[in-house]
Amino acid sequence: MSHMGRHSRGSAGGAKGGTGIAIFSAIAVVALVLVGLGVRALIVSDASSAQDLASSQEESSQDSAETASENQSEDGEKEQPDMGGGEAAQESAQEQKDQAEAAASADNEQQVESDDAPEALAQCHARVAAGNEWAAVTAVSASNWKQHYTASVQYNAGEIILEQAEAEFAESKAQGDEDMDAVSAADAQYSDLEGACEDLSADDMPERWSQAAQECLDRAASIEDVVATGSEVNDDWSHHLEMMRNKADTDPEVYTERWRAMVEAAPATMEPYEAAASDLKNAPACSV
16 A cells, blocks of 8 residues: 555656656747748848848839939930039139120220211111121022022033932922012112212221221121122013923924023123132221
């Protein structure tokens, strides 16, 4: 009886020890699970952070690309960013402002001198200005007329084919009416000031104006030569434009004969005009 009692107490003690081990094992397992979950959460968090960082970098890269695209200038060259700033930029802006004000001041002084010019010089200056405009529009008109008749010369010489000649005819003819309108307007303005330089004499001018007066007189003379020779060129072009407008009502043989005569005669008026126009380029400017 006493033996069995001792055995029962030993068994109970063993059972208690086994239960303690089991509880400790369970706690260890739970701890490992919790640690595993924590590590996983950390990994997921790190992965998410890495993904967010990658996304942020991608968006930043896209923004940089878009900014570079917006900074592209119209001529295809990239505009350089302003890396100056501060005092350097302010000094540069002030320098540009000073230059602009100096240029404006010079223009104002020139205007005062023009307003103070003697009446005879001012009138001649206006005549010369109108003559310059006349010469400019006649240069265009003469160029179109020369293109027109030269196409016929080149075609007859076998230098160009018919299609090329017709293209030259069409291009120059298309500008003919505009040429005549411009010449007419410039001629009216120039004619209104006829005789404006007749009362001007460099010798009679105060010393400060004598050189300007002589330069205006020299240019006025060159313009007169351009007007005299250029008027004949404009007349040739005007007559042929009218001839083309009436082509449908003209006998083809008569039209062809007249056209050949105009082409043959054209250089006789064009060459003196071109010489006068060349001389005008070398004439002094009329500035007061």
